[in-house]
Amino acid sequence: MAANPGQIPHGDYLPDDRFLDREESWLRFNQRVLELAEDTDLPLLERVRFLSIFATNLDEFFMVRVAGLMRRMATGLAVRSASGRQPREVLERTAVVAHELMLRHAACFRGDILPALAKQGIEILRWDELADTERENLSRMFRERIYPVLTPLVVDSAHPFPYISGLSLNLAVVVRDPETEARLFARVKVPEVLPRLLEASPDRFAPLEDVIAAHLTQLFNGMEIVERHAFRVTRNQDLEVDEDITEDLLQALEKELLRRRFGPPVRLEVEESISAEVLDLLTEELGVSEKQVYRVPGPLDLGGLSLIADLDRSELKYPPFVPSKAALPSEGTIFAALRERDVIVHHPYDSFTTSVQRLIEEAADDPRVLAIKQTLYRTSGDSPVVDALIAAADAGKQVVVVVEIKARFDESANIEWARKLEQAGCHVVYGFVGLKTHCKLALVVRQEPDGSLRRYCHIGTGNYHPKTARLYEDLGLLTADPEVAEDVTELFNHLTGYSRKVSYRQLLVAPNTLRSGLVLRIEREIGHHRAGRPAHIRFKCNSLVDEVLIDALYRASQAGVRVDVWVRGICALRPGVPGMSDNIRVRSVLGRFLEHSRVYAFECGGSPELWFGSADLMHRNLDRRVEAMVRVNDVGHRDELIRFLDKGMNDDTASWRLDGDGDWTRYTGAPDNPATDIQTHLMRTRRWRTVDGG
Known part of the structure; x- marks a missing residue:
């Protein structure tokens, strides 16, 4: 798209070519992974791992995205993409970019990685x-x-x-x-x-x-x-x-x-x-x-390089990192802590084991706990979470597990866990026809010493997977807030029964209210800006593809609202186009940990409103999945999360920056003044808020 000043008038007009191509945007994400493999400043075996990740990512892209497009073309169901390209044009462009990246990947392996490994006494030889x-x-x-x-x-x-x-x-x-x-x-x-x-x-x-x-x-x-x-x-x-x-x-x-x-x-x-x-x-x-x-x-199939990346050569890897256990007090029960205050955990900087896993394990052991309800989308092969649920069922507690057996490429593992849970006496539910259950929820019902019932919840952005919790960046809210608990209870009833509940107090839930709820809040920001009140939209997600939400962000930009988008993977929005998206910035952070949290913040006239949860801004998340976003009510938590979002978008933070033509430019700072790596910053500080929530 040409970005000539005055080309696009301010107002409600939006041009037909306002969306970047989804498939090429995904390939550009994998190109950013490849650029990490090419980065000589990274530890050598981590570069090898990024080469492996690039290869396996590309395999999945062909198995799913390219295969799906070819299938739709063969059946006559393919239509022009939102970017304006005909299906055959998309396929041809995809092939050109994929060829280029595969050759670049092979060149990095042969011309750079192999000699570097040999210098360290590690050789891959014909x-x-x-x-x-x-x-x-x-x-x-x-x-x-x-x-x-x-x-x-x-x-x-x-x-x-x-x-x-x-x-x-x-x-x-x-x-x-x-x-x-x-x-x-x-x-x-x-x-x-x-x-x-x-x-x-x-x-x-x-x-x-x-x-x-x-x-x-x-x-x-x-x-x-x-x-x-x-x-x-x-x-x-x-x-x-x-x-x-x-x-x-x-x-x-x-x-x-x-x-x-x-x-x-x-x-x-x-x-x-x-x-x-x-x-x-x-x-x-x-x-x-x-x-x-x-x-x-x-050689072909360089995904197998993970074997080299796993070698016991600590001097060629990232330095060890031990997650913080300070999010919750070690003394007393987790239930006592949550009765005092809400807790937000930020993995992997906060320990999953001593927070989320601890909630499920204590609930399984506590004789006062009557019921545990949980969603499982992906989990590990030796999952302590599943073991705790089975132990709870063995102890006579009511255990309900919503297992998503259609989780892509984890279907076999989830079928195995579903059968194991059923055999242990858990009530296993497979969600809705036509919808994947992607929300990350846990609910514990406990009878307190005074005889009353209290509910404790976890709402997160990541799966209940102890291994990936050490590698994926995710957020989770642990709370005993009665309104949140009532919402989570009603959502579980919706998942397991025939409830037609679609609106909630503290949750936005797809496919009913999530898209419309976000659009409504974008429009409110426009109203705040026009009234002279503070207005600012900050989004952090894995992918931004949904045309309705992108158009809403364009309208906000045209009205003068600042919009910051922190996206890991696909982004179909064109930032910085005069008259359309002058006020929109898009950044991407890739590194040691997989950026995975989804956070949506609105300045709201000076009283910020912030949500996080499981949903990306894609059609599948908003229309074909059950997703849940929770409102963050604690002022201290909101302020800290906003500072986190601003740090990610800061001009001094290392990132990739997207322009209106779909090109990503990496920013690493000057040789004598390197940009801040936000993941390293968070590891060094260990906590981005104090234990008491202040």
Whole structure:
């Protein structure tokens, strides 16, 4: 979009091209991840981890976003995007940007990371680069651990081309029969049950496919190996379950998970050394077009670099960080503390274990607790939260768990936990038809010594996942406030029963009131500004895509209201466009922790109103999920959260800055005056408020 002064008149006029493309914006987010891998100021193994994250992020993008677009195009359901691009234009542009980023990713790995690792005594080597003793070690490993699980599949008149499962790494092998001179094609699947990189000697590794390729003569005895090339297919792996006609959603999902790996291909990755003959065979048999082929320098599947990032080399990683336990007093019960005051916890700076997990565990052990109700969207494989819920059920307490078994890529784990909870006697509910339950809620009902019932709540922005709570930045409110408790009780009744409750006192809940509630507050800010009262909108979220809310922010900017948006990933809003978004700034922070909290603050004429919760500003969150945002009532908490938001948007804070054309520019400060890393700042201060809430 051209940003010429006066091009867009002030007022209610908004141009058709006012939205950035969602898919390209996501790719630009992953580009920011890649820029962290390229940053030589970061610890080396953390850079390796960012390379791995980039690769796995891109896999998911193709499996879900690209696959979904291709599916809609094939069925004739695709329409022009909000950015104005036709579906085919979106797909073509996506392919161009993805190609560029994949080559840049490979160049970073080969030209920068590999030499840097070698200087630290860590090497990833191809077979020809290994020492003779290392090859002997790997040959022994091949005989003992690899050869028995390999299955070469030849293609001829009696054997059709085999099915290639999604994200599996494979070798395309051409062999020649020395007697008949016949050339045959075969596929060898690289076993997923084995490590991606094999240790040939201490801190020296070789790709698994290289070891297999070096021993192909043992698989094709008596045949001549003409050529072999690694390749990898990405398939559509988004679930499709018609809930309207499915009586048992749990069983339907289990069946769909089995089918998931058979989705149509959306990407073919090959090493750039592949021959035209083999590539033509693969594209024809897999049914992929030239634009779906991604040639990159090997090795493929660099998501496996997480194995290197996990090496025990503390000097090459971020320094250790221990979360603060000061959010709640260690003496007495958590219930006594919450009767005195509300507590806001900020993970990972505040300990999840001694706050949120403690609430559930104390509730399970406390004989005065009558009931526990909780939502579970994602949790860990050895979850102490789930263990506490099971213990509570064993103790005779009523335990209700709303399990979202449609949580993308965690469906299998959630099905397992749902069955385990049911077997323990918990009441397990799977939410609504057509809606995902994404809100983060816990409710504890306790009988106090005087015989009265009191309810204790947790409303958060993150999942009840102890492991990711050490890596994800999230907020949570722990409270015994009667109005909040009444709202949470009514929302649980809505989730588990047939309540038609849609409005609440201290909550905004999607899909009924969240979007309209935020738009109403944006419009109020416009009114405050026009009346000469303080007005300022501050949003922090993972993604900003919803056109209704973006247009509301544009109108606020046109009216003169300052708008600050702190977004981690996708942003379809164009900031800084004269006449439309002059007063809007968009920043992004990426770093050691995954910025994950969602906070929405309004200056409200000098009496700020602030909300946080589970919802991003995307169609799926506002229309197809049950999300909950809670109002922050404590003045001290509001002030501290606003200072946190302002720190993230401060011109002296390290961040990426978005312009009206969709380009992100990284700001790190001057060499002699580096910008403030907000995550490091919060780790150093350990607390951004005192224990007593002051």
